Amino acid sequence: MQITMSPYYGKPDFSDIAAGSGRQIDTVSVADLLRNAFVYPPHSIYEDVKLVTFGFSPQHDMRSEPLFKFKWRNAGEVPEVAAHPQDWIAVYHQKLVDAIRHSCASMQSPWLLQSGGKDSTTLAIALRDARPDVTCITYLGGREENEIESASAVADKLGLRHEVLICDPGRAYDRYLNLVASMPLLTADFALLSYADLGTEIKLHGGDGIIDGLGSDSYFGTPTDRQHWLLAQLARGLRMPLDITALPGLERNFQLCFLLGTLQMHPIERVFPGSRFSDAEVDELFGAPMAERSHARLALFREEIGSATTSWEWRDMSMSIAGSAGAFAKGLYTSHALGLEAAYPFCDPDLREWVHHEVPRRQKVDPETGVNKMLIRRHIASHFGELPYVQRKGSFRFDVSGLAAQRFDQVRDFAVRLDDLLPGATRWLDRNRRRLDNKYHASKFYLLAIVLPWLLARRAEAGLAAAHARH
Incomplete structure (x- = not known):
């Protein structure tokens, strides 16, 4: 089976992925999830289901002739005039x-996921004219940032209804567990639990659709800042001792753990967000050398990414892999499970082609400062002046350490029940239990918390033990 799965191509159809179909789990894809939080396209969690994500052509056979080509070459740089x-x-x-x-x-x-940043704020402005019946909802996912005041002020000035949902990691996880049996495929994006939480909340309040602000980065251009450039340089693909982050002075230091994790990654895979399992840890989880088989899937993208003419085009290309298979997938799979529509206005063909081919460089990226999405910033400023979360907004946050504190025993039980596929998962959980107040380790716990129950929900129908024996 081949599914065209990208909002850039239209609405995907998951209707043929029926429960009880007996599909075999692709164990290399499980390794992908643990190493990178998503399955490398064009693969999926099932052996016989391939995905046409953006960069691949729906006219090609994803099993025999997948060819990755990045559509928006020199995004943010052309046209000059x-x-x-x-x-x-x-x-x-x-x-x-x-x-x-x-x-x-x-x-x-419709409900808008309003983070308070550039994309959701510019959408809120346009929604006042397009769909004034929209409800905006802001999610407070962690302690690092609080966008609620800014997002609420934006909605209030526009005359739009605004709601707030405060993250409770246990509640979000329970809502995810209620959906796993209905989710057609699997990703482990670090915003998946918040999406399950938000989607369920929207459904409970009578909403029938989610508006998401994803999709503009690739064609507006995202210049590489010094931090991202440095991380790419530090990613060396080194093989380190399995438990190196357990050394005294390291296990609770997020920055040092993150640095050691980076040294063990490939530069392209370091572009993907979040802290994930190292290759050595993945091999321990499987009790077999699986990490290299996952890593080999990167070869499909290397030629195109290697042709990048600038560091930011290199990063755009790399990020586009995770964007289709992770960022978009979390919303598509969750909304399908909830019976909700999912809308991605920034993926609209007329809008995106106009920006890429007609909007001049200085309206996309300021060449002096490297600030991106200048046109979006000016659109917002014409209504609100300067907003703090538009000028500078950090990454999305979810309380991964809180999840570990609330749901450790439950996830450990899942690991015990899936011991035939991941015999090292219980050992990893027991060894790292006291370290999960460090979000570096808690992020890995999050990946297990996502992957294990989904696999267990399919084990009877998928013949998981038989698939593992074959591999």
Whole structure:
């Protein structure tokens, strides 16, 4: 089976992935999830299901001739000068309004995931004209940032309804467990639990659709800052002792653990977000050399990524792999399980092609400062002036240490029950239990917490033990 799965290509159809189908789990894909938090496309968690994510062609056979080509070459850099000068803010606003109307046409009660950042704020402005019946919802996922005041002020000024959901890791996990049997495929994106939490909340309040602000980074361009450049340089693919982060002075120091994790990664895989299991840890989890088989899947992308002309194009290409298989997948799989529509206005063909081919460089990236999405920033400033979370906003947060504190025994029980596939999971959990207040280790716990119950929900139908014996 081959599924076209990208909002850039339209709405995916998961109807043929039926429960009880007896599909075999792809154990290399399980290793992908533990190493990178997503399955390398065009593969999926099932051996016989391949995915056409953005960068691949729906006309190609993903089993025999997958070819990855990044669509938006030199994004953020071209055109240097506009061929047809326009009122950029006004045209952008209207195209975004049209994109929202097209993507949300079937929704009776849409809800916007309003983080308080650039993409969700510019969407909120356009929603006032396109769908003033929208409800905005802001999720407070961790202690590092609190966007609620800013997001609430934006919605209030626009006259839009606004709700808030405070992260309770245990509640979010329970809601995820309620969905695993209905999720067609699997990703372990670090926002998956928050999406399950938000989606369930939206459903309980009568919403029938989720509006998500993903999709603009690839064609607006994302310049590489010094931190990301340095991390790529530090990623060396080194093989280190299995438990090196347990050394005195290291086990509770997130920064040092993160540095050691980076040294063990490939530069492209360091671009992917979050702390994940090292190759040595993955081999221990399986009790077999599985990490190299997962790592080999990166070869499909190396030629195209290697042709990048700038560091930021290299990063855009690398991030696009995780974007399709992780960031978009979490929303597509969760909304399907909940019976909700999912809309991604920034993936609209007319909007994205206009930005890439017509919007001049200085409206996308300031060449002096490297600040990106200038047109989006100006659109927001024309309504609100400067907002703190538009000027500088950090990464998405979820309380992974809180999840470990609340659900350790439950996840350990899942590991015991899946001992034939991942015989090292229980050992890893027992060895690291006292370290899970460090989010470096807690992020790995999160991956097990996502992967184990989903696999258990399929084990009877998928013949998991037989699949493992074959490999």
